[in-house]
Amino acid sequence: MDHSWFDSWALTLVVFTPLVGAAIVMLLPRESESTVKLVALLTTLLTLGWTVGILTGFDYDKSEKLQFTVNKSWIDVINSRYHLAIDGISLPLLALSALITVLCVIYSWNHFPEPHNPKAFLALVLILEVGMNGTFLAQDLILFFIFFEVVLLPMFFMIGVWGGPNRIYASIKFFLFTLFGSALMLISFLALYFKVDVDPLVRGAQHSFDMVLLTRAGGAGIARATANLIFAGMFIGFAIKVPMFPFHTWLPDAHTEAPTVGSVLLAAVLLKLGTYGFVRIALPMLPEAAESWAPWIGLLAVIGIIYGALGCLAQSDMKRLIAFSSVAHMGFVMLAIATLTSAGVNAAVFGMVAHGLITGMLFFLAGSVQHAYHTREMSRLGGLLIQAPKMGWILGFCAMASLGLPGLAGFWGEFPALLAAFQPAPGLSDAVFRTYMVIGGLGTVLAAGYLLWMLQKVAFGRPKPEFADAHIHDVSTFEWIAWTPILLLIVLLGILPNIIFSVTDPAVLRIMAPFS
């Protein structure tokens, strides 16, 4: 079979099919809701189809190599090119993004939050997917920046229009934090462009935004102090997106106010854009600066782990608790990245996927609980296992996965992360990172604490008197369709983590070469 057509178009299709879908959705009249939903579903399915095509066409023996490359002229005046490619690090993240979007469209089928308007809502989801897929595939800093920013507006409107009572505050806070980070990030990208000497790699090309070239240059020609400053700019940009302590304050607000689907997409994919930025850009392009910064990143990561866990224990709102747990979990991912070892970065990529699936699923559940009880106050909830046993069991299952129970996906993100901290890259202090490891280990205990506490509050016991006679819908058909793939993947990745590790490892080794 002739693959050449697909090879050169696959990535463009996977990024821009949702945009075409969004345009069609916007042109349809607002009244024809079922057509709108159908178009959105078919678009996301088609995008997932392209992703499956990429998954099957991907050469797993050479997963360190960038594949399906497109490299066309785009903005010549600033030397920026339309360069997309995929390797073993991007592959699982792209798959996650394409899958979660489909599931979100299915979940929202009968669940559109007030003020309804599926047309606008689905158009935003589709535009969001353009930004998410594009960020994971871009191989040019400017293109990366554009896709990184494209996700802002849809999420802003999703929170602001369909969100909870405090939605305006939350949406503006979300936007403002991210915008601040990306402004500094852009300046850092420009500084990289002007300072990194790529001439030895490509004759005559003095400056370049090409991520492949900049990775190969590895910060050549920059003075250490300058490199540290540039890294600081990128650090703030990515750390806000992750979010790391102390930049995390937008996250609980955004999650609490966002509609269910918004929360799911935010947790499952958007946060990963930040950690992905560290792995793909900050570390390999400025390895020396990364080394100077790593102990501080590790410190903020473990503070995030403990702070997030303690934050969870102080919450009374189920969704807010899950949001704080995100801060803790992303702390593990960042700790793994801060070790600057290939084992750590592998764990980080796995952690991103696992957290995406598990926390995404928890937000789905929080949404359904709220749909059923019209509240997320854990003091008013209880007895979910009696009133909606299936949902209760799924919640229990996800809580177990989230606290890192061996045999489920969450384990393979956290355990190897701690393991990597035992032996950080040469040049980093063993003592410091081993201390981080111990603190992180305490974090897992706290995680078990807050997750079980939430489970006990929501699922165990008897229903509270106010809901004793309420008829609570158990898992509906649409929910089953949306949730089954996630649940299966959590088990599958828990049993066979090598599905991901074998893909990411060669690519991680290539990127982490300067550190060993």
Next chain:
Amino acid sequence: MTTTLLGESVRSIATPAIDWHALAPAIVIVATILAILVAELVSGRRDPGRTSTIAAIGLLATLVPVATLAHDGADRVLFGGAFVVDDYSLALTAFFVLATYITVLLSVDYIAEGDYYRGEFYLLLLTATLGMVIMASARDLITLFVALETISIPTFVLAAFRKHDRASNEAGVKYYVIGVLSSAIMLYGMSLIFGVTGTTLLTGISDRIGAISDEPLVVVGIFLALVGFAFKVSAVPFHWWAPDTYEGAPTPVTAYLSVASKAGGFVALISIVYFGFLGDDGSAAHAWWPWIWILAAASMTLGNLAALRQTNVVRMLAYSSIAQGGFMLVPFAAAGIAAADGRTDVAATAMGAVVVYLLVYGVMNLGAFAVIIGVARRTGSAEMSSFAGLFRTTPVLAVAMTAFMAALAGIPPLGGWFAKFVMFRSIVDAGTGWGIGLAVLAAVNSVVAFFYYFRVVTEMWFRPAADDAEEPIRMPHALVAAIAITSALVLIVGVFPQIFGRVGDAAF
């Protein structure tokens, strides 16, 4: 023998070699102005719709010689170097003409429904545009000054066009007083520079100013000329006339002032700074870049802080245009910093960045004003609250306004990001602590700017409509056309910035 010599010299005085092709854009505008005058006289006030049509057609016709000149490609130097037609001037001429065309689209219904004198309105509008077209080609202090006054004087009258409205009168008077004051200051500075360099030609000034750039007269001359321009482009601390003038003037005139007229000031500044004050190999750059650095930093910061507090969208956009002016001054500072280091190539790309910024800013600001004029048709005011619930009642208009606001805030993939990007690129390229400091300040300011632009967005999307504003807004065709053109451009520039980027690149 003597007679032939005399005859020849007389003939050469009587018929200086004039390149009519190079002057054609200005001539077409003059012809249009005359046609409007005649049409107004013939039809009186009975059938005045004709004048706007003549203005629109005349403006589009101006683009024909611009296109033929661009196709021809050769640089044309007229009047001993005082008037030059090159890629730079052609790009800006096209921009001025198109911006005026969109202003005409914004004005048609506003002026017709307000029962104003229409013929005079378009006459004045096109006269100001004539000044801009000359400005784009002016390479001599006197030509520059005449062009600047040709822009200013009609706009004084335009600002006060709502005769029976006190705010509009105030707008006109303030603008007039400040305009005359700034012209006087600028002219004084220019006369000092002429005094020490002995020439009014910018190239001549450039040749001579480097060696004497530390002389007090030169320093004072440059400073005064810059202060004059700072008034014209409403840079902080010479900005305080702008908000009152913008708010009081008829809204289409405000759009014109904040885009075309401001661009006129910036073009003059580009010419005088780049072709004149840079000196040989940037030898005079150190004399002026600190001033521009301060103007840029103060304009973007104070403009932003003041914009945060506004509740009227037009007034908010007035302060925003001060802040955007600060962003446009950043590449000037970059050019100066780099040129003082001897890197004049950076100065060239920095000027390209200003041109790109002007073009993109013009498109997005005109679009925003088009929406404001449309919304104000229903409510009669441009208060923030009159935008409430627009997404429910008239979603298309809300989406367009969102696009313009996001573009002004510099959020990709809408056009504004590229303008901000080339601005950042120039200042990061200039390097040095001063450059990076300004870059970081600009970054922080572009985040602050998001706050006030998105207050409008928040009103439109997140708040319910007022009870008397549940009906969708009906838009006249001309406004729809203006919004369609500008929003399409904002999107195209955002995704394929190459189009505008090449203009900036070709110009320098």
